[in-house]
Amino acid sequence: MATQKHDPRGAQQSQGLEKRTVVSCFIFRFAPGQPSHPSVALFKRSDKVRTYRHHLAPISGSIDPADPTPLAAAWRELHEETTLTPSDLSFWRTGKPFTFSDPSVGREWTVHPFAFRLKDPAEGAPAEAIRTDWEHEAWQWYDPRTVLEDARLNTVPRLTDSLSRVWFEGITNDRAGKALATGLGRLQADHESGARELTAIALRVFRDFMAETREDLDEKGWDMIRMAAWHLIKNGRESMGAATQNAILAVVAEIEGIWEQKTGSGPEQRWDRILSLIDDHLGRRRHIAQRVKHSFISYLQSHFRTDTLTILTISASSTIRDSLLEAFDSLRIQTLELRILESRPLFEGASIASSVLSTFKARANPPDKRLRVRIYTDASAALAAQDVDVVLLGADRISATKGVSNKTGSLPLVLSARHVAPSARVLVLSDLEKVNGSGGIIDDELSESNDPCEVLSTWRRDGVKGAQVLENGMKANQSDERNSSVTVENTYFEWVPLDMIDAFVCEEGVLKKGGIQEISRKVGERADRYFGNL
Template sequence: MAGQAKPLEKRAVVSSFIFHSPNGLSGKPQVALFRRSDKVSTYQHRVAPISGSISRSDPDPLTAAWRELSEETKLNPSNLSFWRAGKPFTFTDESVGREWTINPFAFRLAEGAEKAIETDWEHEGWQWYDQTTVVNNDSSEDEYVPHLRESLRRVWFESELSDAAGKALSSGLEKLHHDHSSGSHELTTIALEIFRHYVTQTKDYIFEAKWWDDARMAAWHLIKNGRESMGAATLNALLAILEEMDEIRRMDSYPEDTFERMITIIDHHLTGRKGRAGLVKDTFASYVRANFPSEGKQREKLTIVTLSASSTIRDSIIEAFASLDISALELRILESRPLFEGVNFAASILSRFREQFKNSTDKRLDVSIYTDAAAAIAAKDADIVLLGADRISKAKGVSNKTGSLPLVLSAKHITPTAKVVVLSELEKVNGESGIIDDEKHEDNDPREVLRTWRADGVKDVGHVEAASSSDEKSSSTVTVRNVYFEWIPLSLIDAFVSGEGVLSDAQIHEKANQQDELARWYFDSIPVRY
């Protein structure tokens, strides 16, 4: 039809902000912004972060961000580290015929690595800026690419918050990010405590609309930038809190005690978490009684194989053993490299057993620790393969510690009668809202693996370490991978045991759909301001 506007081209891009702290990590960081050259197709001579399109071959936006950084600045993981993701947003710019979806990211430049920045033809210069000044400077909007200030504020939330609230959230995120010892249940409790601390620092504007926007954005950051791989439980817990907060917010007028009510909601959820482990223990004991009956006489032995560091699994095993008419428990534990949590788990369960059964002579616990490579040997003649879950996806299955899938596959082959049981709360179910990315792998510090090799005196480990950390281009490379989690298909799981009982597929799907609805309702409506 004549005169009809041409449809806008939809383009998903990454916008990567590089931060550095002139006075070390304790100092206020600055952000690098780059002036686009006259050779680029859009927004020539405007100030921008490192940007580029997400291609179909990119498994996720973060991969695209790293690629663009390498191409346009020559920076790489040896001198740059990922810091935060910002919540994506979409806007249209009819002047260039595009609908842009922006995926903001923040990276930290290593100390002394400023000279490593080498710009390519897409930029004609760059400099350090005070990011809070950029976010609050609306007089220079024409100098920036569109919505640069919005992209920046989504990774530098400190510009939107008071010093106390910003510090509460940023320090909380650091605490979550570096916690590699707590399970997902414990991490969720920590995340709720951080959210509570953040809320206590926002009392002065509790009655303003901005308070609700900031609270939802703070919740999003706790989910995404804490430990995303273990964040499904945190997502569900914070959505439940936001839903109750929203009920107060939707009243005809805010009650005078609105702040106190908001804090009470968080406290109620924190208190409720303490009793859930007891429900899981009871359900597991009931499951064992139903599936491994003594048939009128005392069962001599129950054999459980596990790969876990979970206190819930530890206590469930002990409580089930105490309540069952079984005289001996054989517990086989995989060592769980590279941090050897299995060794700690063995010591913990021995201590718990000796404390609970110190006056008993009719209960015996035999613990064996196996190397991860001996999963098939450990699974022989087992009654139960018992695992935890950091996340449950209706599409991908169960995400748990790396080594879980080989153990399950070995058990299915070596001992087909063994029951594969997952102890998990329903809150660990993840939907398809896209907040928690089921395709994303958590690559952790390879030095954890290298330290183990060095301690064991592995020959030539120094050569491998040197090759893996070299910046020089070569036709041969070495990469040391330290992936913490892997997926176990739902079809390989015999039972999901939770505080709500033994979960059915229908319950898992219902929880995933409920999460999707709430996540889109509370997070997709966070407004674009700039």
């Protein structure tokens, strides 16, 4: 499992065992038309490695101090040991890390499991793309169920634990595994819905999973429930997963109470209660959104008593979209000037402008109510901020230490407004579900990088000069051209520090920085309670 490489974070000794933190990288291959029946690559370790010679293993190795994240270490190990890169593989899933001791080799291992998918040959990744180095003497494809069930396979210790943490289909029934896998795929691919909508999707997927397991869960059922919950939080849209984390944790806390009841109801009644409580949580979400709107209206009523209100925003927060016109209706404001940055590369700003304008026109508005919509390019943030009253941000995640994570462009927008409109108020409109737990599942250091083709397609469509040269340069990177390289960054989210925010408007009214920190602490404690020993 570990290789002859630099010891991560200075191999410490504890109870006579050397501590090692490693990644365990499983490569899956899916045959065309068989999304539920993958093969997994296992590699036979050579006699040149220090531990577990001639044992079957995934690609593995130590996390180096220079690796910014365990996932970065995983990509490094994959390239070093198989030559594979993101042009050959797509990242698929993260598994829950775990620790175990092996006195036979004098090590205490902390394992971070990851799963990757080999791209289809049409995407440029044939199976022969895998070329192993000296650490392996052979490799082949296996049925993952065989790996989990066949005790005769000579594998490295706890390989089945690592595998089942990324390929949960092997420990659930087919229907439940498919429900969870399909739901995760939907969450991962959804780049249009906001965090609130994604959370509702995750809850419905959780309900589908529970409905498909009601006849199969035994004494390990509680672990299975927590496992599904963990995957929905970590392997959906993690960058927008704080809301999902809070909603799922609230459901799991109530399920625990039902699960622990040994008398008073049979299994069927218990299962019906579990499904009903998830339905109840889904129903109550509408009331939270309405309370956020009321808090927003109250804040504007308290701070602005003018005939005209100018609000500048970015991206397509559903909370902002749904709150703007309701606030306009409720206030004694004759003119609402709404300025919106277009928000490249997907132009969500144009989408929210269209939605707000269409809704306004479809309603019977008093003759003295006027809506003016102005759309600016992202580079015009300073011009758009001139003389605004409010800079209004949504939130995909709120951190007690890093601030508010919102669509990239939010920080330049706030900085511009502070310079050209120092009296403008910077507001974050969000429900409390977006507050991430301290030390919880969602990593605040996570930076979601998305497909550069979203940027390139815009250049192609607009006929940008030189776009083909840059695209060819990106392809040259993959063939290891050493004297030049081109990278197109497509990062969706960035942090706005807490100190730059004047008010956090939520369902409880206006939240202070200390309130965010307290909520974050409680969420972290709850996450540790239900997932710490998973």
